[in-house]
Amino acid sequence: MIRTIETVAVVGAGYMGGGIAQSLASVGIRVVIADVSAEATAANYARLLREADEFEAQGLFPEGAAAAVRANLSAADTIEEAVRTVDFIEEAVPEIPAIKQAVYERISKAARTDAIIGTNTSTLPVHTLAPYVSHPERFLTVHFSNPAPFIPGVELVCGAETNPAVIPVIKEMLSRAKRCSAQVADTPGFVLNRLQYVLLKEAATIVEAGIATPRDVDTIVRSTFGFRLPFFGPFAIADMAGLDVYVNGFKTVEDAFGPRMAAPELLKTLVSEGKYGTKNGEGFYGKFTPEQVAQLVAYRNKAYAGMARLMEELGPSVYDDPLMS
Template sequence: MISTIETAAVIGAGYMGGGIAQSLAAAGIVVTLADVSAEATANALKRLLREAAEFEAQGLFPAGSTEKITANLRFAESIEEAVRDVDFIEEAVPEVPAIKHEVLRRICAAARPDAIIGTNTSTLPVKILAPAVSNPERFLTVHFSNPAPFIPGVELVAGEATDPAVIPIVKDMLRRAGRSSAQVADVPGFVLNRLQYVLLKESNSIVEAGIATARDVDVIVRSTFGFRLPFFGPFAIADMAGLDIYAACFKTFEDAFGERLATPALLKSLVDDGKFGVKSGDGFYGKFEPDMAAKLVAYRNKAYARMAQLLEELGPSPLDE
């Protein structure tokens, strides 16, 4: 197996695939792009180079990015040509199992047997796609988010046959591309979309019940708990707020909404054991050092103040003007 990814192919040159290709090329990885036809791929390459220049001119890409992307991004006449001799292949075609199966079979027929193959599926488990892959030990989900050039998080999902040795190789590639990665289990929707869709579902329930308008729900989400999320996830936020407080609030929810919003078993177990988060020195994150509360408050205050300044600088989004 390869130890470092130096060359890659991205199959599917649309909005997601193109953004992934830009991101990898900007990191110094030589990337070959392929789509449904040579003409479509050539047009996509022109668009991606034009976009890169626009992003750099706007200060969204670092200086020199366009030159680096231009040097490292190329296109192939076919999928087979694109994947023939590369270290890593990212499949980024539409979220339809039959289409992904067909493309993955073509990739496997032409790629090196040691090439690592990733799929950018948003919700399909590896086990649904792996039957189309020869040497499935080199296959996994590498799920970028939209827009790929700017969203840093990537979900990694190994299948039953995936060789664990593949994971650090892919993580290293993502690190070089300035991405954060997290490995999650092979279940439908993984973590990102399971959480995102649950939030959207509950938001719809609130609007349907006449509790708030869609616009007001969005204001609350982005200006309250959503304001914290670039810096802390839900477990860290709960540990800082106090797990005993969360448990008490869940009692209100359970009384009002029943089992659907009952206290989670993990939270209840921690509270029953006297683990209330930072203030008790133990919580979801495990043990906290005695001075952790002061450090977190200092970081939190600085982060939230900077976020407020950034939003003030950017001004309202077009939806809020």
């Protein structure tokens, strides 16, 4: 099993795969890209170099990142040429199983048998794709988010046959690229898109019921709980708000909208045990000392004030234009 990833091939060099390639090349990892044809690969390669220059000029990449991309990124004429000698292969082709199957068959025939193979699929379970990969013990999901150069979170998903030893190797590579990763179970949609789809579905239900417009829903989301999400996830937010408060709130919405809005058992169990979150020292995250709560409150206040300043500095987006329908 590979212990350290030094060379990478990204198969599928569009905006998603290209962004992954930029992210890794910019921190000194040697990356080769390949697309559906040599012409498509060459066009994407030129775009990625141009974008890297633009990102650095705009202050979006640190100084020297564009030069690092130029030094470490290369293009191959074929998938086989790209994957032949590398330590890690990231597949980023369209979310169509038949296309992925054809790509995996080509990769499996050409790559080293010890090369780790990742898929950037956002919804397809590993167990539905693993049969197309030779030596499936080295296959897993390594799911970046779009735009890959700027979003740090990566989902890692093992299949039934995945060797757990690949996880620390991938995590170490992601750490060098200043990415944070979380390992989740092999289920459709994983965590990221399952949560995103639920939020969009409920938002659409609200609009369909005439409760608010899409613009007003988005304003509420981004300026309230969405404002918190860059710093804390839903469990941490609930811990700080008070789990008993959440249970009472769920009772109100359950009465209005039925069992689908009932309080989750995990939450009710904690409250029944007298665990209300930071307010009394124990919640989803376990126990808190008074000193930890004070540190958390100070961090939270600083983070939210900093976010407010950032939003003011950035100014409104196109979506904020009242003339946009």
